[in-house]
Amino acid sequence: MSTAVSAKHSDAASLVSNTIGEITRHIRAHELGPGDRLPSEAALSRQLSVSRTVVREAFSSLAAMRLIDLRAGRRATVAELDYGAMSLVIEHGVHTEQITVQQIYDVRRTIETRTAMLAALRRTADEVERIRTHALAMRENFQRPEQVMEHDLAFHLELAKAAKNPVFSLIVGAFERVSRQTWPIGWRSRPSDAEQLEMIQIHIDLAEAIETGDPQSARDLMARHFDESVKALLAAGIA
Amino acid sequence: MSTAVSAKHSDAASLVSNTIGEITRHIRAHELGPGDRLPSEAALSRQLSVSRTVVREAFSSLAAMRLIDLRAGRRATVAELDYGAMSLVIEHGVHTEQITVQQIYDVRRTIETRTAMLAALRRTADEVERIRTHALAMRENFQRPEQVMEHDLAFHLELAKAAKNPVFSLIVGAFERVSRQTWPIGWRSRPSDAEQLEMIQIHIDLAEAIETGDPQSARDLMARHFDESVKALLAAGIA
DNA sequence: AGGGCAAACCTGTATGGCAGGTTTTTCCAG
DNA sequence: CTGGAAAAACCTGCCATACAGGTTTGCCCT
Numbered sequence: 001m002s003t004a005v006s007a008k009h010s011d012a013a014s015l016v017s018n019t020i021g022e023i024t025r026h027i028r029a030h031e032l033g034p035g036d037r038l039p040s041e042a043a044l045s046r047q048l049s050v051s052r053t054v055v056r057e058a059f060s061s062l063a064a065m066r067l068i069d070l071r072a073g074r075r076a077t078v079a080e081l082d083y084g085a086m087s088l089v090i091e092h093g094v095h096t097e098q099i100t101v102q103q104i105y106d107v108r109r110t111i112e113t114r115t116a117m118l119a120a121l122r123r124t125a126d127e128v129e130r131i132r133t134h135a136l137a138m139r140e141n142f143q144r145p146e147q148v149m150e151h152d153l154a155f156h157l158e159l160a161k162a163a164k165n166p167v168f169s170l171i172v173g174a175f176e177r178v179s180r181q182t183w184p185i186g187w188r189s190r191p192s193d194a195e196q197l198e199m200i201q202i203h204i205d206l207a208e209a210i211e212t213g214d215p216q217s218a219r220d221l222m223a224r225h226f227d228e229s230v231k232a233l234l235a236a237g238i239a
Numbered sequence: 240m241s242t243a244v245s246a247k248h249s250d251a252a253s254l255v256s257n258t259i260g261e262i263t264r265h266i267r268a269h270e271l272g273p274g275d276r277l278p279s280e281a282a283l284s285r286q287l288s289v290s291r292t293v294v295r296e297a298f299s300s301l302a303a304m305r306l307i308d309l310r311a312g313r314r315a316t317v318a319e320l321d322y323g324a325m326s327l328v329i330e331h332g333v334h335t336e337q338i339t340v341q342q343i344y345d346v347r348r349t350i351e352t353r354t355a356m357l358a359a360l361r362r363t364a365d366e367v368e369r370i371r372t373h374a375l376a377m378r379e380n381f382q383r384p385e386q387v388m389e390h391d392l393a394f395h396l397e398l399a400k401a402a403k404n405p406v407f408s409l410i411v412g413a414f415e416r417v418s419r420q421t422w423p424i425g426w427r428s429r430p431s432d433a434e435q436l437e438m439i440q441i442h443i444d445l446a447e448a449i450e451t452g453d454p455q456s457a458r459d460l461m462a463r464h465f466d467e468s469v470k471a472l473l474a475a476g477i478a
Numbered sequence: 479a480g481g482g483c484a485a486a487c488c489t490g491t492a493t494g495g496c497a498g499g500t501t502t503t504t505c506c507a508g
Numbered sequence: 509c510t511g512g513a514a515a516a517a518c519c520t521g522c523c524a525t526a527c528a529g530g531t532t533t534g535c536c537c538t
Contacts, residue, residue, distance in 0.1 A: 056489085059489095073488055
């Protein structure tokens with residue numbers, strides 16, 4: 001696998017690309033925030049002297065990146081931060097074999113040891129509650145892997161949120177789609193109840209470390225979680 | 240600023256979304272890799288029983304996320320990993336005030352202390368050469384900020400590449416667009432030649448640590464680099 | 479003033495068309 | 509039979525128009 005990652009120099013002066021640029025410029029110039037409405041397709045079409053088709057494709061592209069929200073009949077609105085697009089990019093990279101699962105685990109370990117620390121320092125009572133709830137739900141439902149996975153994913157996202165840095169949330173979320181597909185592999189590679197419960201216990205311990213506000217402990221637990229996950233994956237033959 | 244980051248549950252069964260799903264499924268099912276060609280718009284239009292308009296918007300959206308490449312007259316092809324879309328998402332987050340510059344620096348510090356370590360362990364001779372070249376070019380051109388910035392950005396990207404994990408490249412690249420806009424602020428907040436050269440010197444030292452294969456030293460230098468950058472930004476009043 | 483209804487507006491999707499760029503086929507010359 | 513050029517077929521970028529719904533606005537009646 002190559003590690004080449006590039007960005008096309010987008011001087012591709014197609015009408016659609018230019019229109020996308022104009023729209024983002026409009027957002028910036030008018031200092032629009034999430035929820036604010038953009039001009040209608042017809043209005044932009046006139047204003048920029050392009051057909052409605054072009055404006056539509058520009059809107060469609062921006063919606064694909066989740067920069068704006070589109071709904072029938074309604075005007076387009078500026079969107080809230082959303083990791084949907086990034087998640088698709090990562091998924092695409094894995095499916096086209098440009099990214100391996102192990103590489104993702106390395107990045108997640110790097111990111112999430114940090115979010116664990118920050119969460120321990122910055123979490124609110126509500127967040128602790130939600131984090132703990134997910135950890136406990138993993139144990140309660142531990143015979144229904146589907147449930148365990150959902151709470152596992154939610155646990156990590158909630159923890160990132162408690163770190164109070166939306167960029168971490170974005171990145172953790174970016175791995176969601178891929179995680180849904182690789183999670184069962186990791187689960188099956190822990191064949192005994194004991195091993196599965198052990199993995200779940202780490203989450204419970206993590207919740208506790210975050211509650212008591214112990215960043216070192218939280219970081220170490222998260223690091224251990226990922227180290228053991230990678231070990232399990234390797235044992236299952238995922239190279 | 241709120242730290243809410245979500246992902247719309249895309250059961251939005253619009254024709255375009257479904258078509259996007261069908262196309263990505265096609266890529267997966269046929270195990271297409273970068274450069275492989277997709278069916279024509281007309282073919283997909285017939286195959287999925289939707290108008291060419293819908294297929295076009297689906298293609299357009301996928302191209303916006305850089306999952307496929309589009310060029311006039313040519314068939315759409317599967318794209319290589321590209322951080323263009325992610326860079327736009329981050330830029331959007333900053334412009335709509337959902338992300339602060341400081342938050343980005345925290346993430347970059349987390350990520351890049353890791354890439355520095357890995358680069359020291361895994362770099363090839365070629366990569367060392369390119370990294371050093373950029374660092375030296377920063378010093379040579381240090382009276383032309385534009386040049387310094389370009390080599391600075393290239394330095395960090397090249398370093399991520401040397402870490403041999405494309406996901407790190409993706410993330411470092413994701414900050415490129417925003418960095419281009421905030422970099423001058425950081426530069427101006429180091430008013431004296433001495434301070435500017437000191438910042439550049441860290442890059443040169445980093446290149447050396449990576450050449451000699453000293454991961455600890457590389458990590459520490461990178462950490463120091465970000466700590467001082469944040470300090471400079473704060474001094475300039477960027478909260 | 480308030481509530482409901484109709485008109486105006488807006489987006490989603492479809493069809494047909496044309497200008498150029500690209501690929502494939504064909505066919506001629508050597 | 510081969511090399512290569514011309515032509516045909518195909519493809520995408522962009523446009524105009526049309527119509528079915530969903531949404532917003534504003535008016536009118538109570």
